[in-house]
Every structure is written in C-alpha cells, then in structure tokens.
Amino acid sequence: MENITEKSxxxxxxxxxxxxRFLRYAGFSAAMTTALITACENPGADPATNINAGAxxxxxxxxxxxxxxxxxxxNYAYALEQLEYAFYQQVIxxxxxxxxxxELFLLREVRDHEYIHREFLRAALGAAGLPMLGAxxxxxxxxxxxxxxxxxxxxxxxxxxxxxxxGRLISDPGNLVLAGKIVSVEARHAGLIRHLLLPRLGFxxxxxxxxxxxxxxxxxPPSFVLGMAQKFIVETITANNLPKM
Amino acid sequence: MNxxxxxxxxxxxxxxxxxxxxxSRRKLLKNSMAAAAIATPALFATTVNKAFAQNNTITDVLxxxxxxxxLEDEYYRTGQLMTESLLTLDQRADIIQINKHEALHVKxxxxxxxxxxxxxxxxxxxxxxAFPTVFSNTATFLTVALxxxxxxxxxxxxxxxxxxxxxxxxxAALQIHSVEARHCAGLRRxxxxxxxxxxxxxxxxxxxxxxxxxxTIQGGVELFGLTGASLTQGKxxxxxxxxxxxxxxxxxxxxxxxxxxxxxxSM
Numbered sequence: 001m002e003n004i005t006e007k008s009x010x011x012x013x014x015x016x017x018x019x020x021r022f023l024r025y026a027g028f029s030a031a032m033t034t035a036l037i038t039a040c041e042n043p044g045a046d047p048a049t050n051i052n053a054g055a056x057x058x059x060x061x062x063x064x065x066x067x068x069x070x071x072x073x074x075n076y077a078y079a080l081e082q083l084e085y086a087f088y089q090q091v092i093x094x095x096x097x098x099x100x101x102x103e104l105f106l107l108r109e110v111r112d113h114e115y116i117h118r119e120f121l122r123a124a125l126g127a128a129g130l131p132m133l134g135a136x137x138x139x140x141x142x143x144x145x146x147x148x149x150x151x152x153x154x155x156x157x158x159x160x161x162x163x164x165x166x167g168r169l170i171s172d173p174g175n176l177v178l179a180g181k182i183v184s185v186e187a188r189h190a191g192l193i194r195h196l197l198l199p200r201l202g203f204x205x206x207x208x209x210x211x212x213x214x215x216x217x218x219x220x221p222p223s224f225v226l227g228m229a230q231k232f233i234v235e236t237i238t239a240n241n242l243p244k245m
Numbered sequence: 246m247n248x249x250x251x252x253x254x255x256x257x258x259x260x261x262x263x264x265x266x267x268x269s270r271r272k273l274l275k276n277s278m279a280a281a282a283i284a285t286p287a288l289f290a291t292t293v294n295k296a297f298a299q300n301n302t303i304t305d306v307l308x309x310x311x312x313x314x315x316l317e318d319e320y321y322r323t324g325q326l327m328t329e330s331l332l333t334l335d336q337r338a339d340i341i342q343i344n345k346h347e348a349l350h351v352k353x354x355x356x357x358x359x360x361x362x363x364x365x366x367x368x369x370x371x372x373x374x375a376f377p378t379v380f381s382n383t384a385t386f387l388t389v390a391l392x393x394x395x396x397x398x399x400x401x402x403x404x405x406x407x408x409x410x411x412x413x414x415x416x417a418a419l420q421i422h423s424v425e426a427r428h429c430a431g432l433r434r435x436x437x438x439x440x441x442x443x444x445x446x447x448x449x450x451x452x453x454x455x456x457x458x459x460x461t462i463q464g465g466v467e468l469f470g471l472t473g474a475s476l477t478q479g480k481x482x483x484x485x486x487x488x489x490x491x492x493x494x495x496x497x498x499x500x501x502x503x504x505x506x507x508x509x510x511s512m
Binding site for chain 1: 335338339340341342343345346347348349350353398401402405406409412413415416417419420421422423424425426427428429430431434439440441463464466468471472475476479480481484487488490491492493494495
C-alpha cells in the first residue's frame with residue numbers, strides 16, 4: 001500500500017508543472033473514483049449521513065445560501081467544517097481495515113478539532129448560521145486505508161486553500177484572525193495525513209500541495225472550493241451573495 | 246512600526262532574551278554551556294546605521310517577515326551542509342523540501358519589496374552559545390527548526406490585520422502562513438511529537454514560542470465549556486488539551502523579536 005503511495009508521489013514530482021497544477025486543483029484523486037465502484041458493496045458507508053442526529057432531514061433538492069458579508073464567509077467555513085467533521089466521524093465509526101491504535105488516536109483528535117471548529121462557528125453565527133447539512137460519502141470506501149487517507153488529504157488540502165482564499169473576503173479584523181487561527185491547524189492536519197500516507201520526501205508539504213515554483217499554498221475562491229465539495233453535501237450550496245474576490 | 250524601531254526593539258529586548266529562551270534540557274542538551282553563554286552581551290544591535298525608515302505598514306510587515314525567512318533559509322542551508330551524522334538521508338530529504346520553500350519565500354518577499362527589502366542579517370544559530378550543538382545534534386537541530394517554524398506561523402498570523410488594506414499581499418501572506426504550519430507538522434512528526442501545539446507539551450521548544458497557546462476562548466466563546474462534555478467520550482487524554490490544540494494563537498511583533506533576537510548577530 002505504501003509502495004503505491006510512494007510511486008504515485010514520485011510520479012507527481014516528475015510531472016511537468018501544468019500537470020501538477022491540474023492535479024492540485026483537481027484535488028480528488030483517482031483512488032476515490034475507484035472507490036465509487038466499490039462503495040456500493042460497503043455496508044459501513046451510510047449513503048446520506050445526517051451530520052447531526054436529530055437535525056432536520058436533508059433532502060437533495062434543498063438549496064442553502066451562505067449569505068452575505070462576514071456572515072456569509074463564516075457560513076462558508078461552517079459548511080466546510082461540518083463536512084470535515086462528518087467525514088472523520090465516519091472514519092472513527094467505521095475504521096478502515098488494519099487501522100493501528102496510533103492512527104485511530106490521531107484521526108480521533110483530528111475529528112475532535114473539526115467538531116470544535118464546527119461548534120465554535122455554530123455558536124458564533126447563532127441564528128444566522130446554516131442548518132446542519134447532510135453529507136454524502138458514497139464515493140469513499142471507508143474500509144480501505146489508502147482511500148480514507150487520500151480523501152482526508154484532499155479534504156484538508158482543500159480546506160487550507162479555502163481559508164487562504166477567504167481571508168480577503170473578510171472585513172472584520174477579529175474574524176480574519178479567527179480564520180487564521182483555524183487554517184494553520186488545518187494545515188497541520190494536512191501535514192499529518194500526508195505524513196501518514198508517505199513519511200518521506202517532505203510529502204507533508206509536497207509539491208502537489210505547495211507550489212514548487214513559488215513556495216506558496218494555493219488560495220482558492222469559494223466557487224472553486226464549493227465545486228469540489230458539493231458532491232459530498234446533500235443540499236445544494238449557493239454562494240451568490242458572498243463578497244467579491 | 247518602522248525598521249529603525251524593529252532593530253532598536255530587538256536591542257532592547259535582547260538584554261536577557263537568551264535567558265528567556267528556556268529550551269528544555271531534557272529534550273535538548275546534555276551540556277551545560279547554555280547557562281554560561283547567557284551572560285554574553287549583545288553583539289548585533291550596534292550596527293544599525295543604515296538609514297532606512299519607512300512609515301509604510303505593509304512594507305514594514307513584509308520586511309519583518311523577510312527577516313524571519315532569511316533566518317529559516319540560512320538555518321536549513323547550513324544544516325544541509327553538515328556531515329551525515331546530523332541528518333539521515335530521509336531527514337535530509339525532508340529538510341531540503343522545507344528549505345526549498347523558505348528560499349522561495351525569501352525570493353518572493355525580496356521581489357515584492359524591491360528596493361525596500363532589507364539586507365540579510367548575520368545570524369548566530371547557537372543563540373550566543375546557548376545551543377552549541379545546533380549543527381551537530383539531530384534533536385537540537387530539529388527542535389530549533391521547529392521553534393523557528395512555530396514562531397513564523399504565529400508571527401504571520403499576528404500581522405494579518407496589518408495587511409487588510411492590500412488584499413493581494415494579505416492573500417500571499419496567508420499562502421506562506423499555511424506552508425509554515427505544514428512545516429511544523431512535518432518537523433513534529435520527525436521529532437515524534439503530536440503535530441498541533443499548546444503550552445502543555447512544548448517538547449524542547451522555548452516556552453516563549455507557545456506563550457498563550459493554552460487559550461480556550463475564541464471570539465468570546467469558551468470552547469471547553471461548549472464542547473468538553475461531548476469530547477470526553479472515548480478519549481484517552483484530557484479533552485481540554487484537544488480544545489487548546491484546535492486553534493493556533495498569534496504572537497505580537499515584540500514577542501517574535503524576543504524569540505528571534507538572540508539568533509541575530511547583526512543587521
């Protein structure tokens with residue numbers, strides 16, 4: 001399993017910049033496409049997990065708008081944190097085959113961080129907050145370590161680029177600092193997950209995350225990030241009223 | 246802030262700064278050189294003769310950042326040149342990847358600043374003799390690296406509100422900030438530490454680097470009260486540690502300079 005990762009990492013490093021950039025922005029990897037096929041046989045993967053028990057029932061036709069101004073940006077973060085929490089909650093509930101005690105502990109800690117981020121944003125947003133969203137992880141095979149960690153890597157990397165891109169949309173200095181306090185923890189998560197996938201060659205900050213020509217992480221706009229995240233969310237998220245980049 | 250202030254502030258803060266860098270001896274050093282070295286007088290702060298003062302907040306912040314990037318870049322480059330006994334091949338590959346980013350950050354900031362970019366200071370990575378084995382002891386080398394990276398993350402975070410008037414500069418600073426946080430995670434894995442930070446488990450890193458990291462109140466919300474009860478189930482450690490680690494904190498410019506000062510010989 002590790003050999004496969006190492007091979008793909010090496011392949012990535014050899015690829016020309018355009019290909020690498022495409023992969024970075026494409027985010028979700030071939031492993032997950034494969035998982036689409038196998039997930040149907042996976043009884044552990046609940047197709048449409050409602051992120052919070054007792055919350056309203058999510059329906060695919062629902063449209064949820066993030067809102068405007070800083071509230072809209074915080075709702076954007078809230079949606080992503082809900083998604084991340086739901087993902088790790090599924091990982092902890094149905095751990096992959098052969099998971100070690102250390103990895104289970106670490107992934108539980110990450111899950112707990114996402115829970116704290118989610119609850120913080122829920123409290124901060126109050127009545128202006130989004131409803132609890134439904135998650136759809138049908139495309140991820142939670143029984144396979146490689147699939148789970150690749151998905152985790154993609155979620156964390158995407159989250160980092162989302163916060164990086166959202167900073168410029170925030171108008172209140174206090175909110176900007178709060179976003180900064182969260183994004184570096186997400187970047188630590190990304191570094192950790194990547195190190196679990198490949199503990200060599202600086203993969204914790206590998207060339208398929210940090211641009212080897214600039215030394216910068218990406219900063220993606222909400223339109224891009226939501227385009228990547230939407231398939232994991234039951235409701236349709238709209239961001240038409242967010243501040244403009 | 247302006248650069249004259251930056252340098253003179255280091256001078257002021259320097260008087261006993263090395264003494265405040267309370268590196269854990271358990272983790273770091275078997276030697277007892279550190280205590281003797283602390284008395285060494287400031288060597289670097291008397292050469293600030295270059296007339297360079299701009300009352301431009303963004304320029305000052307970027308030069309502040311550039312100073313830290315110079316420090317990191319030269320540190321890793323020096324470490325890479327050391328004998329193979331300092332780093333295994335795998336460790337060296339990790340350090341080369343980190344160093345690649347720091348060199349690019351230097352270049353990026355120099356380009357952004359143009360003629361306003363400050364010159365590279367000269368460094369003393371032993372912090373005036375406090376860490377004489379910094380390039381011969383692997384744990385010391387990695388721990389000082391981690392101290393620089395953690396300080397860098399908190400320094401950038403502490404400056405973001407000073408960059409809000411220029412959205413492109415703000416975004417670039419955030420794009421560097423998250424890379425430094427990835428580096429923290431990588432170095433912490435190399436040191437067999439958890440990847441997130443609090444004051445409770447600093448490893449061998451100076452306490453000043455993590456000052457305030459045990460904060461559990463964010464935006465007026467006390468997070469342990471909010472989440473602690475739910476987190477406890479199935480946990481093998483105190484939930485408050487997880488709460489502390491779930492948000493990173495800022496450092497002020499003066500806090501950063503107090504940490505970095507002993508490593509700067511002259512500017």
